[in-house]
Amino acid sequence: MEFFSLEMWAKIFWIKISYIGVATAAPLWFIVILEYAQHEKYLKPKYIGMLMVLPLVIILLAFTNDLHGLIWPSITPVSSVTGSPLIYAHGVAFWVNIAYSFILIILGLVVLLRLLMKSPRVYHTQILILITSGVIPLFFSVLYNTDILGIPGLDITPFGLTISGLLLAVSIFKFSLLGIRPIAYEKLFETIKNGFMVFDTNGTLIDVNPAAEMIGITEDDVGKQATDLLDKFPELKEFYHTAGEEKTIYVGDPFNRWIRMQITFLYDKNEFKGRLLTIQDISKLKRAEKxxxxxxxxxxxxxxxxxxxxxxxxxxxxxxxxxxxxxxxxxxxxxxxxxxxxxxxxxxxxxxxxxxxxxxxxxxxxxxxxxxxxxxxxxxxxxxxxxxxxxxxxxxxxxxxxxxxxISQRKKLEEELKKSLKEKDLMMKEIHHRVKNNLMVIQSLLNLQSRYIKDTDARDIFKDSQNRAKSMAMIHESLYQSSDLKRIEFSGYITTLANNLFYSYAADPERVKMSVNVDEVMLDINTAIPLGLILTELISNCLKYAFPDEESGEIKVDFHSDTDDGTNKFRLTVSDNGVGLPPDFDPQKSDSLGIMLIYSLSEQIGAEIKLDTSKGTKFDITFEEKLDHS
Incomplete structure (x- = not known):
């Protein structure tokens, strides 16, 4: 490509490309020789990497020569004619590459010459071709660098590499360079895990590898007849004489193993030379099969x-x-x-x-x-x-x-269960509705009865009982209207209850204000009913006693939830800024039914009560909802 290119830049480009081969040919050839001679200890990745460092540097310097000129300090045409050859001046890096390549080729030739002296004649052709493949590029490089040819600008080294490549190809395809190598065959025979026994035409064992010891045959048995040697293995002996293609047998004591046998007839130019008996230990395979x-x-x-x-x-x-x-x-x-x-x-x-x-x-x-x-x-x-x-x-x-x-039966049972649950839900709604109605009837009866009572205190007792019945009726009404028959939304209940109580005691909205501040909270019925009664007593007491003699003030109702620590904690606060309780008032010793109900019901839901009388009256009730029943 360099020769056929007309432009100078194109010629330089192709000579740079050729350096990929020029720089790496020698170390790669040397690696092939080491592999051929079976010098595995020098073929570790770290050694191969060290061999290739300098070639890679040379290739990099060739492609960046314009920056430093270490490969070619100057490049000049032979003449002014377009497409004429170029003369490349040789820099330091060029000579370093030449020296490195020569050293590796000479080392490879030394390895091959030593191998030639100790190898059988059958391998001499292969080794001589390998020696020639190393000498030719060396010779062509010397011709170029000494300018013996006298042709300016003509580098014949790549042609030498081409000839070497052809020689290697001939060696591979004609002389089985990669098929049989000196030392490699011997090493393969010695290290392979299959047992090999070579018998001549007379049935005499002439060679055996160490793996054959799996059935007790060693080098000491060389020279023995197959008939005598295999006497202790009847099936193996029969197989040797019948010469079947392949057979699997179990060899008993003391070997206790499964082996697969093969017989190969050995020929040299159609002349029968003997038999190769191969045995393979397949005990693991048999165990895996079992x-x-x-x-x-x-x-x-x-x-x-x-x-x-x-x-x-x-x-x-x-x-x-x-x-x-x-x-x-x-x-x-x-x-x-x-x-x-x-x-x-x-x-x-x-x-x-x-x-x-x-x-x-x-x-x-x-x-x-x-x-x-x-x-x-x-x-x-x-x-x-x-x-x-x-x-x-x-x-x-x-x-x-x-x-x-x-799951047909299970699906059928699920449908029946859903139907049953729906029926129970309807029944529970009906029960809540009837309980609500009964409580409202009780409230109405108390209301009718109170009209005939002249004593104010007695009438107030009847009114308190009406409000208590109504608070419970409102719970059951909420449950009847809810989709959840065990829990109600309590914030709406508090607002409605507070308003009903406010108007029940005919409080003047201009004189007494009531503010309700509650969170939206779902409460279980077993908590909601006692809490509703507590709330009824607290608000009723505020409306009846906090603002006597037409005094004015404010009643506050607060209900909030706190689930920061993962538990359902609630806080109910009912307060007023009225006249407050007497200084010597002790709620634990009070004979008031309302106060007794507040403390009794609080204990029922596990609530803690704090009473503050510093500014009016303030009941602070905190509790944690227990859902063992749900």
């Missing part, structure tokens, strides 16, 4: 005992089915399922989803969780099944294992 057969048997037994249907599918065809599969799909014998299309049993509504799952398992190798699908068994029954899919290898091929269980 384990595989045992595991297959265990798998089959487990499959047959499984109450779930187990199917193996390839493509869409069933290739394995257990007894439970036949039951689900309406057959007597699971063998009848084999080769049938899996989706022929699926309900039309389930086919598309099932095909997507099967594709996902087979292509993406995913294991999918159980889902519900519908099938139509052979006897026409529509069944609900639960199906899980997993990728497996079956007889050496990729397949999908499907586990299915009939």
């Amino acid at each position: 384990d595989y057969i045992d595991s297959e048997e265990r798998y089959k037994n487990l499959s047959e005992l499984s109450p779930d249907a187990i199917l193996v599918v390839m493509g869409e065809k069933i290739v394995f089915a257990n007894k439970a599969s036949a039951t689900i799909f309406g057959m007597e014998n699971p063998q009848d399922l084999l080769d049938k299309n899996l989706f022929s049993f699926y309900s039309p509504d389930s086919v598309e989803t099932s095909k997507k799952r099967l594709h996902e398992v087979f292509v993406e190798n995913k294991t999918l969780d159980f889902i519900e699908e519908k099938i139509i068994s052979l006897d026409g029954q529509h069944k609900d099944i639960e199906v899980g899919d997993a990728p497996i290898n079956y007889n050496g091929q990729r397949a999908v294992q499907i586990v299915a269980r009939d």
Whole structure:
């Protein structure tokens, strides 16, 4: 390409490209020689890496020569004619590369000459070709660098490399350079794990490798006849004489191993030279085969005992089915399922989803969780099944294992249970509604009765009882209207209760203000009823006693939740800025029914009460909702 290029830049470009071969040819050739001579200790990656460092540097310097001129300080045309050869002045890096290449080639030649002296004649042709492949580039390089040819600008070194490459090709394809190498054959024979025994035409053992000791035959047996040598192995002896292609036998005490035998007839130019008996220890393979057969048997037994249907599918065809599969799909014998299309049993509504799952398992190798699908068994029954899919290898091929269980009965029971629960929900709503109605009847009766009572204190007692009945009735009314029959939204209840009590005691909104500040909180009925009664007593007491003689003031109701530490804690505060309680008032010793109810009901829900009388009256009730009953 350099020769045929006309422009100077193109010629320089191709000479740079050629340096990829020029710089690496010598170390690569040297590595081939080391490999051929079996000098493995010098073929470790770190040594090969060290050999290639300088060539890579030379290639880099060649491509960046314009910056430093270390390879070619100057490049000038032979003449002014377009396309004329170029004369390359040689820099320091050029001579370093030449020296490095010469050293490696000479070292390789020394290795080959030593190998030539100790190798059989059969390998001499190979070695001489390798020596020639190293000498030729060396010779061509000397011709170029000494300018013996006298042709300005003509570097013939690459032509030498080409000739070497052709020689190596001839050696590989004509003289089996890569097939049989001196030392390599001997090393292979010595280290291979298969046992080799070479017998001549008379049946005499003439060579044996160490691996043959697996059946007790060693170098000490060389010279013995095959008949005598194999006497202790009748099957092996018979095989030697019948010359079958291959046979597997078990060799008993003291070896206790399985071996595979092969006989190869040895010919040289169609002339029979003897036999090569090869033995291979396959004990591990036999054990693995037995384990595989045992595991297959265990798998089959487990499959047959499984109450779930187990199917193996390839493509869409069933290739394995257990007894439970036949039951689900309406057959007597699971063998009848084999080769049938899996989706022929699926309900039309389930086919598309099932095909997507099967594709996902087979292509993406995913294991999918159980889902519900519908099938139509052979006897026409529509069944609900639960199906899980997993990728497996079956007889050496990729397949999908499907586990299915009939959940038709369970689905039926679930539907019946849902129906039963719905009926119970309706019944509970009806109970709450009737309890509410009964409480309202009690409130109405108390209200009617109070009209005939002249004593004010007695009438107030009746009114308190009415409010208590009403507070409980409101709880049951909320539950009747709620979708949750055990819990109610308590903030709305507090607002409604406070307003009802306010107007029940005919408080003047211009004189007494009431503010309600509550969070939206769901409370269990077992907490809501006692808390509603506590709230009724607290607000009632504020309205009755906090502002006598037409005094004015404010009543505050606060209810908030706190779940920062992971528990359901609540705080109810009812306060007023009225006249307050007497200085010597002790709530624990009070004979007031309302106060007694407050403390008794608080204890029932596990609440803590704090009473503050510094500015009016303030009850602070904190509790944690206990849901053991839910």
